[in-house]
Every structure is written in structure tokens, then in C-alpha cells.
Amino acid sequence: MTDMYLEAKKLGLYLVKIRRELHLAPELGFKEYKTSKIIQRELRSLGIPFVVMATGVVGLLKGKRKGKTIALRADIDALPVYEETGVSFASKNKGIMHACGHDAHTTCVLGAAKLLSNMKDKVKGNVKFIFQPAEEIADKNRDGAKEIIKAGAMKNPKPDAVIALHVDAPGEVGKISVTYGPVYANADFFEIKVTGKGGHGAMPHASVDSIVVSAAIIQNLQSIVSRNVSPLESAVITVTMINAGETSNVIPPFVKMEGTARSLNAQTRRIIKTRMKQVVTLTAKAFGAKAELRYFDGYPAFSNDETMIGLMEKAGVRLLGRKNVILRKEPSMGGENFSYFTKIAPGGFIWLGVGNKKKGITSALHHPKFTIDEASLPVGAAVLAETSLEFLNSK
Ligand SMILES: [Zn+2]
Ligand SMILES: [Zn+2]
Numbered sequence: 001m002t003d004m005y006l007e008a009k010k011l012g013l014y015l016v017k018i019r020r021e022l023h024l025a026p027e028l029g030f031k032e033y034k035t036s037k038i039i040q041r042e043l044r045s046l047g048i049p050f051v052v053m054a055t056g057v058v059g060l061l062k063g064k065r066k067g068k069t070i071a072l073r074a075d076i077d078a079l080p081v082y083e084e085t086g087v088s089f090a091s092k093n094k095g096i097m098h099a100c101g102h103d104a105h106t107t108c109v110l111g112a113a114k115l116l117s118n119m120k121d122k123v124k125g126n127v128k129f130i131f132q133p134a135e136e137i138a139d140k141n142r143d144g145a146k147e148i149i150k151a152g153a154m155k156n157p158k159p160d161a162v163i164a165l166h167v168d169a170p171g172e173v174g175k176i177s178v179t180y181g182p183v184y185a186n187a188d189f190f191e192i193k194v195t196g197k198g199g200h201g202a203m204p205h206a207s208v209d210s211i212v213v214s215a216a217i218i219q220n221l222q223s224i225v226s227r228n229v230s231p232l233e234s235a236v237i238t239v240t241m242i243n244a245g246e247t248s249n250v251i252p253p254f255v256k257m258e259g260t261a262r263s264l265n266a267q268t269r270r271i272i273k274t275r276m277k278q279v280v281t282l283t284a285k286a287f288g289a290k291a292e293l294r295y296f297d298g299y300p301a302f303s304n305d306e307t308m309i310g311l312m313e314k315a316g317v318r319l320l321g322r323k324n325v326i327l328r329k330e331p332s333m334g335g336e337n338f339s340y341f342t343k344i345a346p347g348g349f350i351w352l353g354v355g356n357k358k359k360g361i362t363s364a365l366h367h368p369k370f371t372i373d374e375a376s377l378p379v380g381a382a383v384l385a386e387t388s389l390e391f392l393n394s395k
Contacts, residue, residue, distance in 0.1 A: 004385055008379070036056065040057055048061050059128070079097055176316045184336040188297055211245065224276065229268055263301065355373065
């Protein structure tokens with residue numbers, strides 16, 4: 001039996017080279033032109049046919065024997081962050097950085113592609129490599145997962161399962177974490193416009209103070225989490241932006257706010273939506289003002305499929321040992337558009353430890369000093385490849 005981790009470690013230099021090449025030239029969502037070219041070049045060199053979809057790439061490895069199809073998904077975009085790591089391969093694109101480790105995700109899936117194409121005779125069925133653009137994009141109308149799925153990433157053949165990983169900053173290199181049940185939240189967002197009546201700062205009685213109204217709205221919104229949602233459920237409402245006013249002696253007529261609402265299931269999401277509308281409009285009404293709420297559904301929540309996460313855990317234990325596979329009990333209230341793939345096929349999602357306290361690699365995701373211990377790359381590639389073989393050989 002092949003020791004997949006050993007095989008992956010043999011690819012160590014290759015993985016580091018690819019990761020640094022990607023890290024040097026990060027690109028924002030839907031602008032991953034160069035990134036896409038690097039992925040295409042690598043798949044071509046492996047003899048894996050691919051289709052370009054938006055700025056994403058979908059490769060298909062056909063095994064020697066017929067069977068099921070598993071998809072390995074990596075997100076490939078970077079963030080609008082000024083890199084401050086000081087590494088020799090730091091971003092050459094000023095103000096853009098792979099601060100969420102998507103360079104590592106791309107590398108791990110390319111690594112798995114290399115591992116599996118080196119052992120094609122063992123692959124019973126197909127492995128799809130989905131390099132998805134625009135995961136980080138905060139756009140109401142577009143995101144990379146939806147677009148690449150619409151373009152056909154999950155068709156011809158339709159995967160029977162889909163797996164992915166995300167780098168885990170506090171997680172130590174050499175370890176992975178798995179979660180049974182909910183993994184990420186419904187990541188919705190909202191805009192509120194409050195309309196009062198402008199006036200002199202010294203004569204509030206002659207105005208309708210949109211700022212006081214907004215303060216009341218912000219306070220009241222918190223009661224949805226504490227009083228409407230069950231104490232046993234998780235929910236977040238955060239106002240992240242307030243814009244109003246020009247100077248100290250004028251009461252502004254308008255306030256604009258934005259924020260995010262998070263939940264782990266459809267019922268809590270419904271409660272938040274309904275109550276937010278009531279709280280926003282009726283609080284304003286109580287002050288003689290008007291307020292309008294626009295609520296947008298963001299990335300949906302998802303849970304790991306029990307069989308798939310079971311296979312990933314098993315692969316991890318076999319390759320890394322029991323003590324290096326951590327069971328994480330709690331989901332994240334963050335969002336991930338991997339969820340769209342899990343609506344089509346059972347999904348498994350793990351966290352890949354990339355931190356190393358001894359080397360001082362401890363910065364959080366999205367931080368300008370975020371970096372990874374590159375010894376994590378063979379770990380990620382091996383777990384993805386091992387799980388793929390395990391899944392394809394299972395009944
Ligand atoms: Zn991120
Ligand atoms: Zn990310």
C-alpha cells in the first residue's frame with residue numbers, strides 16, 4: 001500500500017515552488033488571470049484535461065477503471081491587504097495579498113492532482129479538480145462558487161462527493177481538524193437607511209434626529225439575538241458601518257448603516273430576517289422617522305456530510321496518526337461558499353494546521369503578517385489524495 005504522506009513529502013520542493021509562485025502574484029476575485037494560467041500550465045504538464053470557467057479551471061482525471069467521481073475544490077483568490085510578512089516571495093501586486101492562504105489551497109489540490117496522476121492505475125473512477133475564483137468577494141450579485149457551478153463545474157460527470165480544506169492559522173503544522181455537523185454559518189448582510197428631518201444641532205425639537213433613531217435601532221437589533229432566538233441556537237447581528245453627518249452643529253437628515261447577520265440554520269435565519277424588518281421600521285416609526293431595511297442572503301450555512309468527513313478523518317488518522325487529527329466541536333460563524341457545492345453533492349471540509357509557534361508563525365487569517373509553515377502543504381495534498389482513493393474504492 002502506498003504511503004501517501006511519504007509520496008507527498010517527496011513532492012515537497014514542487015509544492016513550495018508552486019505556492020511561492022502563486023503567493024508572489026496574488027489576484028482579487030474574478031481577476032485571477034495569472035493564477036488561472038499557472039493552474040492550467042500545471043494540469044497540462046500532468047496530462048489532465050481541463051476546462052476554463054470564468055477565471056477558474058476544472059480538471060478531470062479519469063482513472064483506469066470506471067467508477068464514481070469525487071471533486072476536490074480549491075479557492076484561488078486573494079484579498080485587498082498590504083503584505084507585511086517580509087518574505088522573499090512577498091506579493092508583487094501592491095495592496096493585494098494571499099492573506100487567507102488560498103495559495104496553499106490551490107497548491108494542495110495541484111499536489112493531490114500530481115499524486116493521483118502518478119498512480120492512475122489505482123484510481124477507480126474520476127477525480128475532478130475544481131479551482132474556483134472569487135471566494136472572498138463581498139458582492140451581492142456575484143460569487144465564484146455560484147458562477148463556476150452555473151458554468152458546469154458540477155456536471156459531466158456530476159461528482160458523487162466534494163471535499164475541500166482551509167488553512168487554519170492557530171492550528172499547528174502536521175495536524176488537521178475535523179468537525180461533525182455544522183461547519184460554517186449563513187453569512188448574510190444588510191443595509192439600513194434611516195430618514196429623519198435635518199435641523200440645527202441646538203434645536204433638536206424642530207428636527208427628527210436620524211442619529212438618535214439609529215442608536216435606538218442598533219440597540220434594539222441586539223434584542224433579536226438575546227430575546228427572539230432560542231438561547232440554545234447561535235446568531236449574530238453586527239452593525240459594521242454607520243455614515244451620517246458633516247459637522248457639529250447640524251442634525252443630519254439621513255443615516256446609512258451596513259452590517260452582517262449570521263445563523264446556523266434556516267429557522268434562525270428566518271427569525272432574524274422577520275424581526276429585523278419589524279425592529280428597524282417600527283423603532284424608526286416610534287421616533288417619527290422612517291427606516292428601510294435591505295437584507296441580502298449571503299453564502300448559505302453548511303454541515304459536513306457524516307460519511308465524507310468520516311473518510312477524511314480516517315485518511316488523516318492513517319497518514320498523520322490519531323493525535324494529529326483534532327475533533328473540533330464548534331462550527332465557525334464565518335461564511336464559506338464551498339456551501340454551494342455541498343448542495344449538489346455530499347461534502348467534507350477540514351482545517352489544515354499551518355501555524356508553528358517555534359518559528360513564530362502565529363498570525364491570524366486576513367492579517368498583513370499572515371503566513372504558513374510550508375511543511376503543511378504535503379499534509380494537505382496527501383489527505384485530499386488519500387480521501388479520494390478511499391472514496392472511489394468504497395461502495
Ligand atoms: Zn478569508
Ligand atoms: Zn479563505
